[in-house]
Amino acid sequence: MKGGPLLQMSTLGRRAVIRTARQPANVIFPLIFPMLLLAVNAGGLKAATSLPGFPTNSFLAFALAVPFVQGALLATINANVEFARDVQTGFLNRLALTPVRGIVLLLGQLGGLLTIALVQAAFYLAVGLAFGVRLASGVAGALVLIVLETVIVLGFAGLGSWAALRTGSTEAVQGLFPVFFVFLFLSSMNMPRNLIEADWFRWVATVNPVSYLIEAVRSLVIEGWNWEAIGLGFAAGGALAVVGFALAAHALIRRLERT
């Protein structure tokens, strides 16, 4: 593969996007499933808004944060299953014989994932707006939301890439799906932390970084500019990204060594 690192990265990123787009299930499922869950929860848990201290009277607005995180998870799994397939089929080995640098492999794969995740985020936002949700933080908030979504995707993507490179197995990466889902459900996704009654669950939600990702997105939707929530969201996403990429870079070096 000729050209500078940017060209190499964009070529690999384009390949990742096209490969996803050619599998309708990988496109439709991450768009539709979070919306279905949102519809179910917004209808089923609307009664929760009458609890004293609940921050909004629209559960749809409250829950709109969840698809952003869930969509990032689904995109990460799908993209890294393909990345693991590249390892399994030997594509990565063949690329390693070209002048492409290791970090470009990782970043190219990420570029594709980011593109898909941002398309999803725009879709979720459009659906929310179409059903009457108004961002308390306005248009600027929508832009911050997209930046935050990028950080969230990077956070999960690093961990997903690490799993793909470490195991080189599509099944192992698919096995991350329930693990990520556990983190999602054991967070403040359905209830503000101060209204969670079970002490142990509130503790788990408090130490779970996914709670801070959801709360940052949620604050932009229902509160406006809550800098503490936004800062914690960026910090949690950023920390996941740093740890994930350190692990992925290490796994990549080991993987290329072996070949």
Add this chain to the structure above:
Amino acid sequence: MSDTIAVARAVSWRVLHKFFTDPTFLLPSIAFPLFFFTAFVGGLSGISKVPGFDFPAGYTAFQFVFVLLQSAAFAGVFTGFGIARDFESGFMRRLMISAPNRIGILLGYTFSALVRWLTVAVIITVVALIARMEVHGSGVDLVGLYTLALLLNVAGTLWATGVAMRLRTQQAAPVMQMPVFLILFFAPVYVPLDLLKGWIHGVASVNPVTALMEAGRGLISGQPELTLAAFAIALGLILGFSIWALRGLRSAEAAG
């Protein structure tokens, strides 16, 4: 008849052997219902303070019924995944050639799904009791609750079997799973039907699973309601999906 039973026994032994010896099959089946139970009971118990929420046995029992029914339906769906896998691996073709009576194949998968669910149900029940779930229903009520879930398990298995027999690929997993997921979650999952508002109330009111859930909750709280209707619906589902699964089997036979 003995041929049918012999085939059913062989098929169910194979499925159950795989289920109990391979953690990749066993663990998700147990972990998912437990995880839903934990997340809903732990995270949403505050919902029971919503004005108008008056379930006598408490929120743990309220959610237990949902998780029990969900685990029953999904044990059937997971069995459908296995059937699709058997088609892809070529095992089903060999099985169909060698089975003297192919109805036994359906019976074998259905029986194995039932044993799978019973295993999961025992574990969920133990965990719920450890979590101090209140049970106000009598022994007869509880037999009714578990029987209802068992019937839903059979219906779920027959549904997924019908899909697997027609499509014969693991890519059919969402087709088996999504309708079951939707019909379960478009019922009163988090709060009683009376507290649902808007479109979800309308959907839940005509959703047959609502009657099963309300009957199950009535049985665990010792105040049975809609029990006969729920059993009639469950038996109706089994009847309908039996025809669906049998026609699926014929379709698979015709496809060779």
